[in-house]
Amino acid sequence: MTMTQEGSLAVRLEAVTHRYGQILALNSVSLELCGGTTGFVGPDGVGKSTLLALIAGARRILQGSVEVLGGDMASRRHRNVVQPRIAYMPQGLGKNLYMDLTVAENLHFFGRLFGQGAKERRRRIDSLLKSTGLDPFPDRRVGTLSGGMKQKLGLCCALIHDPDLLILDEPTTGVDPLSRRQFWELIGRIRAERPGIAVLIATAYMNEAEAFDNLAVINDGMVLATGTSAEIKQRQGVDSLEEAYISLLPEEKRRSHHKLEIPPPPLHEGVPAIKAERLTRRFGDFTAVDGVSFEIPRGEIFGFLGSNGCGKTTTMKMLTGLLPPTEGEARLFGERTRSYGIEQRKRVGYMSQSFSLYGELTVRQNLMLHARLFHLPGDRQKTRVAELMERFDLSHYADALSGDLPLGVRQRISLAVAVLHEPEILILDEPTSGVDPVARDGFWELLIDLSRNQGVTIFISTHFMTEAERCDRVSLMHAGKVLASDRPAALAEARGTETLEDAFIAYLEEATDEMETAGSAGDGEGVSLVRENAGHAGARQSWLSPRRIGAYSLRESMEILRDPIRLAFALGGTILLMLVFGFGISFDVENLTYAAFDRDKTSESRRYLEDFAGSRYFDERPPIASYADMDRRLKSGEITMALEIPPNYGKDLLGGRHPTVAAWIDGSMPFRAETVRGYVDGLHNSYSRDFVARELGEETATLPADIESRYRYNQDFRSVNAIVPAVIVILLIFIPAILMALGVVREKELGSITNLYVTPVSPLEFLLGKQLPYIAIGMASFLLMTAFAITIFGIDLKGSFLALSFGAFLYVLATTGIGQLVSSFTSTQIAALFGTAIGTMVPTVLFSGMMQPVSSLAGGAVVIGKVYPAGYFMTICVGTFTKALGFVELTDEFLYLALFFPVLTLISVMLLKKQER
């Protein structure tokens, strides 16, 4: 299995096997690749991406050996040496790019990762943008670019460091044919300028693969054949690569396959099934669909051809009534589509792009649910479902969870669901993307049967030319407009081209001249894409590069600034929660409602009650009339305390018979009840003293000693004085930790973490770089909260502000570190969010001195309090605010707090994988 080409051996794989859990992705693959372009051909899910990721060093090698550019990729040292020479573009449009950053910002970010200075970056970026035709758009946000432009930018980012090995994973999937052609022209020019460069490309488009120097045909984790395209075709004795691919498949897969026969479309007179008139849809300033008109007679298969994001899906949503058009109208069978047109929906079947099934239901459950929702009569439901399972070959999977099934099967289930209610129109949005050619042909057989034998009108969108050619008529769509519609052959004829693809490109070229010159590769002619290889920026630079840390910090800051919800949470959340917690958590028990049940009604009993009425703690309600009244009012919570004065109170009192006053305190909130008890005791005591002084005329002490209670640090005993500093402690752990955890896990979820795997950035640089902006946010919230504490809550900062700030800094280092730690073992943002929220809130509130002083904790709680940073900062924060403390008194706390940052960072770095599994 040797492929020879000029140049030295670039990649050698030996018996590489890779598994994801139970699933075998690669089955003992051995290959040797030299320079030139090598294509890896096969549909989705056969192992192409895994193979490329292993070669790029993005995935950990489980079994077998992978040698790249003369060394073993299992060795970390070798990866560090060769990574600056490899460029990797993962699958998905702009997967490793940052959508919230502009074109130039993305390029600068990658330049910095490879250690380039400002001047060098600018020079390289200028020439890359020019040669790819992206130069008019350096300040456009990547998220708003078309698929083709994103891929070109991805290529620019890959080329910024002059790699010797370029690895492209499905770079043109979902891209319009013109951009696709331009993309391959670019690759061709790079090859011409740097003959030594080796390019590995995975693709699902067979016609593209024809142009590569070498091919490796892959299916089910195995290499079926290698060689040039001509060799493979010759060996199999067929004319096209697609046929060759099918003939290479194992027998049982191929068996069901036979060449598609498409009978001519039937002629239907009368009202067209679908009619669109100047359909337009705008989202804000952006026009997604711009004046689209077409007419589809009954029984026709109508194709909608265009790149990702050209408006196909939006048009289809308007046809189904999912989306109201901004202008124009759509008619189905002459009837205008409306949102919520229930009757109309029964005539239409729709299959959305993502094969939207309930993955958590079984196949049968999915079908039954839809049968019920379409109100099929009870006895019909079961028979119809059985019928469909038979016809779509699903019986075998009836009780399997849909989510666990392969793509091709899910696609068949989706179609079964869409036709379950026997609709007259089927609207299918890219129903075959990612499915292998055999399954795709099988799917088309079903469609042809529906159209020709049952008269169903089919509206199908696709970006595969081979599929478009099978349609009765097609519309070519680009940037929201229909460029042309006719029979595929007629379109090619009209432009005088051989294939539909060439015709499409011709239409596109004509259209882009009018619209925008975006991405015409032409203007870049002559500008060199790759530079003289001036030696890679050093075999391996320092292990801690401020430039790479800065690259991540800068990028993270820009992203946060452009994400309104995260930013609002960071600053607005701090303010809101501070107000809520500050005012809400209060241990001041005041305005307590009470009512008196005066059964004596003498001047003496009224005098007793006067003390209560005058107290600032109590708030008097109308007197109680009876025990039943007392009971009811205590139960409803209207009063917190009832004060019962017995009959003959006055007489007994004066007679020295010690009458008993009863206080009924609502015990349902124990803390409040005990506080009330204290107040009642106090009022009773002072009444007693006054009585003795008044009646007996002597200054008798009730107790022969005075108890002098001194509330230290908080003389008025106001709750806010203690709570607000504690709230600062809570929020400085809660918000920075959550944001930090989200920041890291977000990259995992969106896929840009790949840049950590395949560029020279080290885990420490990655973490530190991402941490810096959050430390800044944390310090900003700290200052904001301190200002709030002083102004709005009116708390004096008695101690040293400098000590407080320094403590806050050490604390934020620790709390963002906790965020990193959480992020290293969570894989989804939502898990990181709730994990961090619960994980920080509980120990901070329970074990750090917020509710109970640390000195009262016992057992395990003490240990948690000690190994958790909040307790130390609680002492610093409460100490500086209320106890007038400074650096000297708090030395121990500072020392402990300073330990957290290095320890947490060390653990996080060890847990952060530099490769994906």
Added chain:
Amino acid sequence: MDSVKNIFHLGVKELFSLRRDPVLLALMVWSFSLSVYTAATGMTHDLHNASIAVVDEDRSQLSRRIIDAFLPPFFQQPQEITYGEIDRGMDSGDYTFVLVFPPRFEADVLAGRRPALQVNIDATAMMQAGIGEGYVSRIISQEVRRYLGYEREAETRPAVLEARYAFNPNVESPWFTSVMQMVNSVTMLSIVLTGAALIREREHGTIEHLLVMPLTPFEIMMAKVWANALVILVGAALCLGLIIEMLLQVPVAGSRSLFFAGLTLYLFFATALGIFLATLARSMPQFGLLFMLVALPMMLLSGGETPIESQPEWLQAVMQAVPSTHFVAFSQAILFRNAGLDVVWPQFALVAGMGALFFTFAAFRFRAAIAVMQS
């Protein structure tokens, strides 16, 4: 009739989906079991294990007696320190209370000179300081009185005060914290479960799928509401029966069925709030952040954590407009104070009325939002 069937079938689908979501199930189990248990046992609102130090410059029988009266579980063993150590000890939070007996304290008491016994309290330990002060002075008075030979309080007072705690005679805080934690869990879960169910449909693209079927947005929303509300009702019932009553031995005073009737009314509001937040957020993480900003204040300020009357008046007025306040109020009334419908009907009416209003609003918002949802 068809509409009711649709709502039923879609709701059954919601239950299946939830069954396959281990994260949400785990969150639910946790919030109805462990979190209630730890809230009840971990965070006591009583005086417990308070740290106390004494500076005894008298060293008499009386001072000894008073010191020995500070006993667990309320107090730790008092630490003897010197006068100079007070500041350092209190600054670092080692002691919440420090008693200072002056020299000749006992002699002065016996001579009727009313010496002053200083009690220093760290007033930054709000909860302990407030309750603890009462305990400390009661203990001191009692010991001094006993030492002087008075046996009963009545002998020194013209009138006797008999304070009784209604509904919770021993003011045990787990009674309160466990039930209130369950109430908070209900609020949290109804928002999270319903909101997540909607966002999950949007992320998987299945919401569009529903919308091209003969279903109205109202049916889709109702299905989510009933299915998730049912799950939460069952969870809350198990939590009340197994965790709170059996494990924590909290006696529930009132009618459980009345409580669950009220809870059902509240769930309409809470699940509608989940739907509403999910229409505002574009992704699961954004939903999570929004949740924090909305649910935390609701849980904290509704009267389930600290008394609502200690809030500033403007905040109390705002909280009156939030159904969770009334939910907490009637939960306390029914479960702690055995209140009947005759007592809690105003809160029921408020919860139902505000819930219906918000539910309608959320339904309109849902209808408008899914029309322009782009996935």
